[in-house]
Amino acid sequence: MTEQSIVSQDMTLKRLFQDFYRVPDYQREYVWGESDPKGDGGDQVNQFLADIHTEYEGATQHFAPEYFIGTIVVCAGQDQVFELIDGQQRTTTSYLTLCAIRDALRELGGNLPDDLSSQIAASSTDWQGVTTHRFRLEVQYDDAGGVLAEYAQGNAAQTVRDGSRSIRNLGGAYDTIREFLTTTFGTDRAALLRFYGYLTNKVKVIRIETPTITKALKIFETINDRGAGLDAMDLLKNLLFMNAKGHEFAELKSVWKSLTDEIYAVGEKPLRFLRYYLLATFDLDNRLREDAIYDWFQKNPGLTGHTTEPLAFAKRLQAAAKAYAHFAKGKNAAGSPEPGIENTRLLGGQSIKQHFMLLLAGRHLPAPLFSRLAAEIEKIMFVWLITGTPGKDYERKLVDAAHRLRTVSQDNFDGFVDDVFAKERAELARSFFRSLKELRxxxxxxxxxxxxxxxxxxxxxxxxxxxxxxxxxxxxxxxxxxxxxxxxxxxxxxxxxxxxxxxxxxxxxxxxxxxxxxxxxxxxxxxxxxxxxxxxxxxxxxxxxxxxxxxxxxxxxxxxxxxxxxxxxxxxxxxxxxxxxxxxxxxxxxxxxxxxxxxxxxxxxxxx
Structure with a gap:
């Protein structure tokens, strides 16, 4: 392959798993097995298998329809292992399915197909004659804890399911696959073998091989720039790595993991955080939708510096994520209890978080002023909710206030409170009184x-x-x-x-x-x-x-x-x-x- 060549191949899973792959440590973790009830990972694994099985059922004695599961993007490494840049979810799920089929067949007794074992693990010999036994797929991100290797070795029953997000998701995906196989095929070993034969010979992918990581990341962006399968948070991460220097990858990976861990740890949605951060930090109006965030980044690199200084931008985002996570726990940006924020959580429940924009914009304030801000937010949020002010209306007011608050100092804070909060309460006083006097x-x-x-x-x-x-x-x-x-x-x-x-x-x-x-x-x-x-x-x-x-x-x-x-x-x-x-x-x-x-x-x- 020449330096500039890009090779695209249409291949079956049998052909795909004749090569070796690794998911680099800077890639996002496996999410399809998400066990959180707010996620849809388990549904994705089930849907993946159900779609394949639907096509499989259309097979006759002499014909079986092919089924295309998507595109993956890889870059060849020096050790005969492909770096998997895009398509990790599909590839990992396919690999776990092979492991689950092997384990199910073992429990049913009899010999395993030679192809199946070699699709999970095999040996390779380099040009110097050194032979290495390795698994066909390896994940390098830290929180995977080596559990994928445990499933590959056939140790599923002893493999831990609790721990990091990746450990839970991989375990959830494996268990979902085993349940699907049991429900669909029961103890019919011959039927399970036929399904394996269809899976490995008729399920196909397009593998795009690039000469460099940078080119692979650019192809990843091209494939996903309309959010097909990934959201703006994933695409932004890719964009940062695409513009980072090679020596920055390790630190950038650590910073990105830290900021997403902060958000996931408090049960928050990373995309909502990202949208609120942008609305609090830049002069945008509240019409910015989550599905338009990535396009905004592409059009405004000068505002954020994410192309010229991706690591510095990621660190700013990390600091904001840490503060946001504290807000979600009823604390101030430094992590100390904050009654106004805690009370607003009791008032708004889990769904109302728009006021986090104002908290993000005001986190530069001295602690006493930030406490006053939190108390003022609590009061105005209650007034809005009691008077039935539509969410889109008070979100717009919060965004406008956040834009002003970024430049507010101790000297003009009282004026800001009067203009934004006291004035709004006065304008709604008539409706507030009536609503409470009639409240049931x-x-x-x-x-x-x-x-x-x-x-x-x-x-x-x-x-x-x-x-x-x-x-x-x-x-x-x-x-x-x-x-x-x-x-x-x-x-x-x-x-x-x-x-x-x-x-x-x-x-x-x-x-x-x-x-x-x-x-x-x-x-x-x-x-x-x-x-x-x-x-x-x-x-x-x-x-x-x-x-x-x-x-x-x-x-x-x-x-x-x-x-x-x-x-x-x-x-x-x-x-x-x-x-x-x-x-x-x-x-x-x-x-x-x-x-x-x-x-x-x-x-x-x-x-x-």
Whole structure:
């Protein structure tokens, strides 16, 4: 092969595995066996085998249709081993399938086909006459832990399944293949042999062989530049290696692995991180889609420096990934607990992460200002969610704020907060007040309702008693040890209904925010569904001041001007419980919520 030649060959799996391959250590790991329920790796392995089997079933005694599984890109090494640059998922799955078929045939008894054994491992002799026994496929990335060799040696039963992502995925893929073979062929050894014969003789690939790694990487980019089989994160990695110097490969590989490990470790999606990083770092609008990210990189090398200094760019991305992973755990960029971020996670659940863009843009701020930023984000996110602000609208606002925040310093931070957060809350105050005054429990997801009631309860405690380890953590209020109590129970007993009066079974009343409070689970069990006049005895035993004051504030007064007394005097209480009281308490909680989330009170917007 001349220096510039590229050789393309159409070949069967039998021919493919007459040569030796290695997956270089800088390539992405095996993902088709992904066991994470959010992944689709197991489905990909099943689909791969099912598609082949469908074609196999169309075979007759004299004819069998061929089945094409795709293209692989390789570069010949000095040791007669091909570097596998593209097509690792298909090649590795095919190799694992051969190993699984061999193991299944061994369990069924009888001799193995000579071809099968040689497709898994063989010897090669170099020009100096040195013979080396090796497996047909070797993976070099560190977290594979040598497990592919264990499957190749026939040690599947003893091979570990727990460990790194690659170890889990390879194990998951092997187990999926064995299950497919068992389900499809049972103990019919002859049928399994026929399937093996079809697999190795009629399943085909196109192998593209290049003279250099750089040329192989460029062909990889050409094949995948529209995301066929790979996403922008994989393509970006390839782009960085394509522009890196040879001596940078090892460090670049380490940096890239570190940044992706950070994201995977917290169950996040690398592509979402990459999109949020770009929106936080460059002047892009939120119309940038994940499937357009790679095209953006190709068009903007001057902004990122990924072509001239790929390693430096990767290190910046790594630092951002580390901060992003901390945010996902409710911490600040340095890894310290951050109440505003933790609370926003309790509010937003697992799906709402757009505010991470603003956190990424503000991670340069001193710790006190970053804490204020996190608290402001929590408040505005709650206002947006309660008022039903569409996600695309508040994402756009977050992107605009992130662009401004990149240049914000200590001197102009207060102005930024006023312009971005306080102004937005003021504009939504009318809608916020109305939404809370009309709120019913079934208007919100359970975790968000728990956040709302817990946050108000925590606020009253902090006003009265000040900061402490237990009161500072909202999670201590939202935890499973506490319940959301329906003051008028959904299945109230006859005495409770009689005492409440009209509409005692009206769901609009029962599910009203005014009819809900936070109480310890142990107390809630003891008061059951009895009448209000009995329940309030249990409320008085709660550690939460707002709950203790539900029916009587006088008992909680301590002095004349102390902090607890001032807080209690600002609360309202309800010695009796009727429809009118439910409505009055809902109005009280709505006004209180405006103080909690720093929203101006606009009562005149609410019809009488």
């Amino acid at each position: 429990a079934n208007d919100l997801r359970q975790f968000r309702l728990r956040y709302l009631i817990a946050k108000i309860t925590q606020y009253v405690d902090l006003q009265a008693y000040g900061s402490s380890d237990s009161r500072d953590r909202l999670m201590d209020y939202t935890s499973g040890g506490n319940d959301i109590e329906h003051i008028l129970a959904d299945n109230a007993d006859a005495d409770a209904q009689q005492e409440f009066g009209d509409r005692a079974q009206d769901q609009e009343v029962i599910q009203s925010l005014g009819n809900l409070l936070l109480i310890e689970k142990s107390i809630n069990r003891s008061i059951s569904n009895t009448r209000y006049s009995e329940k309030i005895k249990g409320y008085g035993q709660s550690k939460f001041l707002l709950t203790r004051c539900q029916a009587d504030t006088q008992a909680q007064l301590v002095g004349v001007a102390d902090q607890i007394t001032r807080t209690v005097q600002a609360l309202e209480c309800w010695p009796n419980w009727t429809v009118t009281d439910v409505e009055a308490r809902q109005l009280f909680l709505t006004r209180l919520a405006c103080r909690v989330w720093d929203v101006p009170v606009v009562e005149e917007a609410v019809p009488a």
